[in-house]
Amino acid sequence: MENIKKILVANRGEIAIRIFRACTELNIPTVGIYSTEDSGSFHRYKADESYLVGEGKKPIDAYLDIEGIIALAKDSGANAVHPGYGFLAENVDFARRLEEEGILFIGPTSKHLDMFGDKVKAREQAIKAEIPVIPGSDGPVTTVEEIAKFGESVSYPIIIKASLGGGGRGMRIVNSPDEVMEAYERARSEAKSAFGSDEVYVEKYINKPKHIEVQILGDTHGNVIHLYERDCSIQRRHQKVVEIAPSISLEEGLREQICDAAVKIMKKVGYINAGTVEFLVSDGRFYFIEVNPRIQVEHTITEMVTGIDIVHAQIHIADGQNLHKSEASIPSQDKIPLFGYAIQSRVTTEDPLNDFMPDTGKLMVYRSGGGFGVRLDAGNGFQGAVITPYYDSLLVKVSTWGMTFREAAAKMDRNLQEFRIRGIKTNIPFLENVVKHNNFLTGNYNTGFIDSTPELFL
Numbered sequence: 001m002e003n004i005k006k007i008l009v010a011n012r013g014e015i016a017i018r019i020f021r022a023c024t025e026l027n028i029p030t031v032g033i034y035s036t037e038d039s040g041s042f043h044r045y046k047a048d049e050s051y052l053v054g055e056g057k058k059p060i061d062a063y064l065d066i067e068g069i070i071a072l073a074k075d076s077g078a079n080a081v082h083p084g085y086g087f088l089a090e091n092v093d094f095a096r097r098l099e100e101e102g103i104l105f106i107g108p109t110s111k112h113l114d115m116f117g118d119k120v121k122a123r124e125q126a127i128k129a130e131i132p133v134i135p136g137s138d139g140p141v142t143t144v145e146e147i148a149k150f151g152e153s154v155s156y157p158i159i160i161k162a163s164l165g166g167g168g169r170g171m172r173i174v175n176s177p178d179e180v181m182e183a184y185e186r187a188r189s190e191a192k193s194a195f196g197s198d199e200v201y202v203e204k205y206i207n208k209p210k211h212i213e214v215q216i217l218g219d220t221h222g223n224v225i226h227l228y229e230r231d232c233s234i235q236r237r238h239q240k241v242v243e244i245a246p247s248i249s250l251e252e253g254l255r256e257q258i259c260d261a262a263v264k265i266m267k268k269v270g271y272i273n274a275g276t277v278e279f280l281v282s283d284g285r286f287y288f289i290e291v292n293p294r295i296q297v298e299h300t301i302t303e304m305v306t307g308i309d310i311v312h313a314q315i316h317i318a319d320g321q322n323l324h325k326s327e328a329s330i331p332s333q334d335k336i337p338l339f340g341y342a343i344q345s346r347v348t349t350e351d352p353l354n355d356f357m358p359d360t361g362k363l364m365v366y367r368s369g370g371g372f373g374v375r376l377d378a379g380n381g382f383q384g385a386v387i388t389p390y391y392d393s394l395l396v397k398v399s400t401w402g403m404t405f406r407e408a409a410a411k412m413d414r415n416l417q418e419f420r421i422r423g424i425k426t427n428i429p430f431l432e433n434v435v436k437h438n439n440f441l442t443g444n445y446n447t448g449f450i451d452s453t454p455e456l457f458l
């Protein structure tokens with residue numbers, strides 16, 4: 001490394017461990033942080049040194065303690081911070097404060113976080129880059145009349161979305177003019193409580209689309225490349241459950257157009273580090289929805305099909321290196337491999353038979369699958385671990401690879417069957433039903449798959 005000496009990971013769970021592992025492989029010492037509630041969490045022990053943060057604060061707020069985290073970075077001699085996903089990963093103030101302190105942020109610039117943290121601003125960038133967007137309002141909407149007028153002009157259904165939304169929250173589908181008022185109020189209040197702003201905008205609701213997203217890497221030397229697409233259409237309440245790379249149902253021409261569009265917008269804004277451009281695809285057409293300016297949960301499957309370690313790349317980029325030279329040595333765009341298929345399942349501590357209610361307590365038994373073509377990214381995945389109610393319910397990400405999609409799916413099914421987890425309920429039976437389903441195996445699905453397939457819940 002030229003500049004990075006030591007990395008603090010401002011996160012917890014599986015993503016913190018994923019990043020520590022990458023740092024160790026690159027011979028970079030690591031600093032971890034943990035909340036009081038996470039005193040026994042595995043990520044704490046995976047760092048070379050780790051420190052309690054946010055004492056006396058609420059469990060979530062500990063990992064949002066900007067000044068506490070900066071002080072720990074300085075005290076421990078960490079000159080770079082990786083934010084993972086969630087928590088401070090897209091926090092403009094955090095990135096700015098680190099910039100002020102001369103600590104490297106392993107992610108995009110605060111300018112890009114600002115641009116893409118707001119879906120209305122992101123949409124403006126997409127329009128400027130001349131890539132297709134969903135018919136929508138010109139900026140935020142503030143009255144019921146405005147929304148009703150829009151609904152009339154594009155025809156219902158439409159969708160009201162929080163400008164600062166994320167995680168599938170702050171969205172309301174509106175099927176007819178008489179639903180506008182209530183949906184608007186609900187979307188606003190949900191947006192206000194979840195994101196601190198009640199600003200919303202409207203888009204045409206695309207009927208039964210696929211969610212296709214493109215992994216991007218940009219460096220400080222002007223290189224912007226894509227690592228192909230992921231299909232994240234298997235969603236529940238607009239949140240991803242199972243992801244696939246590459247998509248099994250995009251015509252070849254369309255894939256190229258989508259990947260080109262993703263590179264186009266990111267080049268236009270001079271994007272730096274890892275990011276994802278998300279699209280909806282319907283009837284052979286694609287539409288930009290948003291950019292996620294961070295590493296994503298589902299990055300694992302892109303790594304499996306391209307062989308490129310995205311976290312290594314993030315660190316090299318933040319260190320100021322050229323993507324295609326020296327240590328980073330990522331092949332040029334036309335030589336990026338795409339080999340086989342990968343699937344990721346998000347195993348959560350949720351009960352599929354009880355509306356996915358999170359379960360908590362002690363893992364009495366924990367045995368995972370394994371074997372050729374299997375990758376496990378776990379947080380507290382061990383016997384005796386205590387699952388608390390304070391953080392998200394992701395237990396382990398199971399990713400499988402196969403030369404064909406069927407092979408990757410068969411490995412996923414076999415792996416999910418091999419898991420033995422007792423003491424806590426998980427969504428594994430549900431995931432097994434998904435990856436065995438004929439419509440899943442044939443690519444005959446869209447974002448409505450889970451909602452419209454009751455047999456998945458048996």
Ligand code: ADP
Binds near residue numbers: 204205290
């Ligand atoms: P978030 O940032 O909360 O993840 P996104 O804008 O990425 O929100 O949308 C998440 C999901 O919501 C999409 O994958 C899709 O299933 C659904 N969605 C969002 N916008 C639309 C739309 N205009 N039409 C149909 N579905 C949509």
